[in-house]
Structure formats: C-alpha cells, structure tokens
Amino acid sequence: MGKTRLLVSDFVLSFMWVWSSVLVRFFVFKYLALGHGHLGEIVKAAFSIINMFFFAFLAKVTRGGAYNPLTVLSSAISGDFANFLYCVAARIPTQVLGSIVGVKLIIDTIPEVGRGPRLNIDIHKGALTEGLLTFAIVTISLGLATKVRGSFFMKTWISSLSKLTLHILGSDLTGGCMNPASVMGWAYARGDHITKEHILVYWLAPIEATILAVWTFKLLVKPLKEEKTDSKSKSD
Numbered sequence: 265m266g267k268t269r270l271l272v273s274d275f276v277l278s279f280m281w282v283w284s285s286v287l288v289r290f291f292v293f294k295y296l297a298l299g300h301g302h303l304g305e306i307v308k309a310a311f312s313i314i315n316m317f318f319f320a321f322l323a324k325v326t327r328g329g330a331y332n333p334l335t336v337l338s339s340a341i342s343g344d345f346a347n348f349l350y351c352v353a354a355r356i357p358t359q360v361l362g363s364i365v366g367v368k369l370i371i372d373t374i375p376e377v378g379r380g381p382r383l384n385i386d387i388h389k390g391a392l393t394e395g396l397l398t399f400a401i402v403t404i405s406l407g408l409a410t411k412v413r414g415s416f417f418m419k420t421w422i423s424s425l426s427k428l429t430l431h432i433l434g435s436d437l438t439g440g441c442m443n444p445a446s447v448m449g450w451a452y453a454r455g456d457h458i459t460k461e462h463i464l465v466y467w468l469a470p471i472e473a474t475i476l477a478v479w480t481f482k483l484l485v486k487p488l489k490e491e492k493t494d495s496k497s498k499s500d
Contacts, residue, residue, distance in 0.1 A: 267350065271358045273329025274336075277322060278362030281331040282446050284315050286370055286377050309428060316424040324416065332443045333359055334474050338402050341478045356445070363449030371453055380450025381439025387461050391469040393437045397430045398470040401442055402477035410485060444470055 288311045298304035323329050330336050333356040340351035370377055383390045404426045408419045427442070434440030441447045447466040451457035 267354070269326075270328055271354060273326035274331070274355050274358045275362040277319065277326070277329050277331040278359040278445055279366040280322075281319065281443075282363050282366040282449050283370060284319070285312075285446075286374065288312055288315055290374065290377070312428055313424045316427060317420050320416070320420040320423070330355070331359060331362070331445065333445050334398060334402060334442065334470055335405075337471065337474050338406065338478050341475060342482075359445040360448050363445045364452050365449075367446075367449035367453050379454050381441050381447055383438055383461050383465055385437050387464060390438045390461070390465040393434050394441070394465055395469040395473040397434050397438075397440060398442050398473035399477045401427060401430055402474050403481055406478065406481045438465060441466065442470065 288308060292298055292304055292308045292311060293300065296304075296307070298307055319331065336351045336355050336359075340348045367380070385393070405423060408423060412419050412422070430442065431440035434442075439447070444467050447462070448457055451459075451462050451466070456462055
C-alpha cells in the first residue's frame with residue numbers, strides 16, 4: 265500500500281511540476297506583462313522559489329513523493345537492492361509518465377507555451393554541463409540532509425536558492441534542467457526523446473553525476489564521522 269501511494273504521489277507531483285514552471289512564466293510574462301527585463305526576471309525568480317517551497321511541502325506531506333528521478337536515485341543508491349529496483353523499475357517510469365501527460369495537456373491547453381528546454385551547444389559540452397550541475401545539486405542536497413537536521417525552512421531555502429542559481433547558470437546552454445523526467449516530457453512532445461543528444465545529455469550524464477556525487481559524499485563524510493567517534497572515545 266505504501267509503495268502504491270508513493271507511485272501515485274510521484275505521478276501527481278511530476279504532472280504538477282511541469283505545469284508549475286509554465287504557469288510561473290505565463291503569470292509573470294503574460295498576465296503581469298513584466299517582460300524579460302530585470303524586473304520580470306526578479307519576480308519570476310521569487311515565484312520560482314515560492315514554487316519550490318510548495319513542492320517541498322508536498323513532498324513532506326506525501327511522505328517521500330518526488331518529481332525528479334535524480335532525487336529517488338540518490339537515495340536508492342544508498343539503500344538495499346530491492347529498493348533500488350523499485351525506484352528504477354517503478355518510480356522513475358511513473359515520474360516520466362506524469363511529466364509526459366502533463367506536457368501533453370499543457371500543449372493542448374496553451375499552444376503558445378513553446379517546446380521546452382533544448383540543447384544549444386554541442387553534445388559533449390551539453391553532457392558536461394548537465395553533469396556538473398547535477399553533481400553540484402546532489403552534493404548540496406546530501407549535505408543538507410546530513411548536516412542540517414530538523415529545519416524544513418532552512419533546508420528548503422538553501423536548496424531552492426541553489427537550484428535556481430544552477431538553473432540560471434545552465435539555462436542558455438542546456439536549459440539547466442537537472443530533471444530527466446520533465447525534459448523527457450517535452451522531448452516526447454517534440455518527438456526527439458530517443459535521440460543520442462537527449463539520452464546522453466539529459467539522462468546518462470545526470471545519472472552518472474548523481475552516482476559520482478553519492479560515492480564522493482560517502483567517501484568524504486564517512487571519515488569525518490569516524491573521526492568524531494574516535495575523539496569521543498578518547499575523551500571518555
């Protein structure tokens with residue numbers, strides 16, 4: 265029952281996530297008519313942070329629901345093999361399906377919305393960009409989960425600012441997505457979801473970066489914990 269609930273939560277959150285980013289842009293640039301100047305971008309950034317707080321709250325309410333495959337993958341790598349299989353074979357496909365359905369409905373409802381993020385540089389630079397962005401955000405997320413305990417606001421605030429900053433850094437290159445499911449939704453709508461560029465840049469590179477970030481974090485953090493334990497035992 266708990267696993268089924270998680271799958272439903274993943275689908276709904278993935279569906280809502282692709283809609284939320286579009287609605288933020290539509291509200292700022294169309295409804296408020298602020299344009300793409302400094303004021304418009306600042307207001308958009310503010311709404312984006314509010315949006316990320318909202319989804320962090322939803323993830324807490326649903327007890328682990330997620331809209332990003334990299335989020336569940338980073339925790340699955342650290343868990344047992346059964347949980348890893350469940351995440352890879354069930355949760356990630358469900359998130360992709362939710363994104364595809366969400367994007368399809370967006371395009372049918374708001375045709376002028378565009379066609380989502382695209383690769384604006386060559387494939388190797390694109391893969392490196394998405395990989396570095398993913399490595400950074402996964403490392404930050406792991407650090408917040410380990411070092412900042414019990415403070416929902418502080419963790420969400422740091423995480424939201426980090427995601428927004430990394431997104432802005434990569435927006436002109438790859439879209440700064442760091443979310444294979446949402447990119448898959450737009451790529452499927454365009455019909456280029458099985459191209460080499462999409463698979464390498466938006467799937468393989470982020471997945472490899474996530475695995476590397478988890479392993480690196482474990483390697484660097486574990487000795488620190490052991491050192492603290494040793495110092496306590498010596499003081500006793």
